[in-house]
Amino acid sequence: MSVQLLNSQPSLIDLKSIRKRRVHLAIFGHGNVGAILIDQIISSKSEISRRRDIELTVFAIANSTRLILNEEGISENWRDEKKTKGQPYNIRDVINFSKSKNLSNVIAIDNTASSTFVSDYQTLVKHGFHLVSSNKIANTLAFDSYKSLRKLLFEKRKQYLYETNVGAGLPLVDTIQLLHLSGENITRIKGVFSGSLSYIFNTFSEGNLPFSEVLRQAISKGYTEPDPREDLCGNDVGRKLLILARELDLHNEFEDISIQNLIPENLRDIPNNEFMDRLEEFNVGFQIKRKNLGSNQVLRYVGDLHGDLSKVDGAKLQVSLVSVPKSSALGHLQGSDSIFEIYTENYGNHPIVIQGAGAGAAVTARGVLGDVLRLSERIV
Numbered sequence: 001m002s003v004q005l006l007n008s009q010p011s012l013i014d015l016k017s018i019r020k021r022r023v024h025l026a027i028f029g030h031g032n033v034g035a036i037l038i039d040q041i042i043s044s045k046s047e048i049s050r051r052r053d054i055e056l057t058v059f060a061i062a063n064s065t066r067l068i069l070n071e072e073g074i075s076e077n078w079r080d081e082k083k084t085k086g087q088p089y090n091i092r093d094v095i096n097f098s099k100s101k102n103l104s105n106v107i108a109i110d111n112t113a114s115s116t117f118v119s120d121y122q123t124l125v126k127h128g129f130h131l132v133s134s135n136k137i138a139n140t141l142a143f144d145s146y147k148s149l150r151k152l153l154f155e156k157r158k159q160y161l162y163e164t165n166v167g168a169g170l171p172l173v174d175t176i177q178l179l180h181l182s183g184e185n186i187t188r189i190k191g192v193f194s195g196s197l198s199y200i201f202n203t204f205s206e207g208n209l210p211f212s213e214v215l216r217q218a219i220s221k222g223y224t225e226p227d228p229r230e231d232l233c234g235n236d237v238g239r240k241l242l243i244l245a246r247e248l249d250l251h252n253e254f255e256d257i258s259i260q261n262l263i264p265e266n267l268r269d270i271p272n273n274e275f276m277d278r279l280e281e282f283n284v285g286f287q288i289k290r291k292n293l294g295s296n297q298v299l300r301y302v303g304d305l306h307g308d309l310s311k312v313d314g315a316k317l318q319v320s321l322v323s324v325p326k327s328s329a330l331g332h333l334q335g336s337d338s339i340f341e342i343y344t345e346n347y348g349n350h351p352i353v354i355q356g357a358g359a360g361a362a363v364t365a366r367g368v369l370g371d372v373l374r375l376s377e378r379i380v
Contacts, residue, residue: 026060032361034111169367195359
């Protein structure tokens with residue numbers, strides 16, 4: 001009898017199988033970041049399962065026009081499948097498929113740059129999806145829309161992670177959230193928020209190359225957007241600064257940010273191909289800036305959140321090109337790294353410094369995967 005009782009117990013292998021927790025992923029956007037993320041998930045799926053007892057299943061892949069679905073998980077040949085089996089869709093098709101297959105622990109991952117898709121966030125949350133996003137738009141909409149999404153997430157007990165919105169793969173948003181929630185009074189956040197502009201001004205300040213040549217290098221290395229004016233206008237840095245302000249419960253809008261646009265006015269509204277042919281028009285102005293630097297100074301394009309951050313309307317948000325000492329943390333920056341200095345009441349004049357890779361699709365994709373894993377461990 002005792003032998004039968006022992007034999008009836010599940011084996012260690014069976015117990016491990018029981019503990020496996022399945023998370024179902026719908027990935028929207030498969031450009032540079034999205035495609036790398038899909039490949040990262042598929043290639044690391046077995047290792048994640050072994051180490052974390054989490055089974056990640058990509059059941060949907062979509063771009064702006066076409067979708068593929070597979071409840072058992074889309075394979076490493078997803079590019080070919082998308083070409084041959086991709087179908088036109090709307091967001092309800094993904095939701096209905098998830099419900100019809102009784103998929104549990106569903107996460108929608110937004111790797112687009114689409115304001116249209118952001119409008120689907122609330123629909124997804126209402127139908128049981130958690131959210132992970134590298135897309136900054138939802139966090140920089142008008143404040144009322146920003147708060148409306150948070151209210152819905154709270155009501156539906158869903159979570160939204162977006163670490164890559166500001167620091168690519170750096171643990172910045174999470175650090176600021178923890179400091180703020182613990183009651184630490186953050187008094188200032190400043191730094192170089194853009195990996196592309198970091199590379200441009202690190203290279204330009206220390207050498208003799210004309211600005212146009214440095215910019216072409218950044219473009220060829222894939223550090224900038226296809227139209228580099230999206231970086232040079234400063235709006236991307238401004239959006240990142242606004243996201244951090246809102247993490248501190250400040251009620252700022254994008255229009256509150258003072259942004260120094262680095263593009264000469266006559267180059268701002270011309271077609272991209274013409275703009276690329278006229279990069280030399282940057283050179284005189286930036287040559288003067290470099291010539292006027294002190295012997296121990298370098299140029300940095302800096303985002304700065306300061307003022308009375310204890311008041312919801314007391315913050316000043318500024319994005320500008322400034323000269324800083326080479327000996328400073330900002331002055332030591334190299335390559336395409338980003339750096340963030342977080343000043344708090346208790347730390348005084350000794351900021352918490354977070355520094356690392358600030359550009360690159362692989363870095364951003366790895367950061368998105370980190371959010372997926374953190375979220376997976378919370379929800380199952």
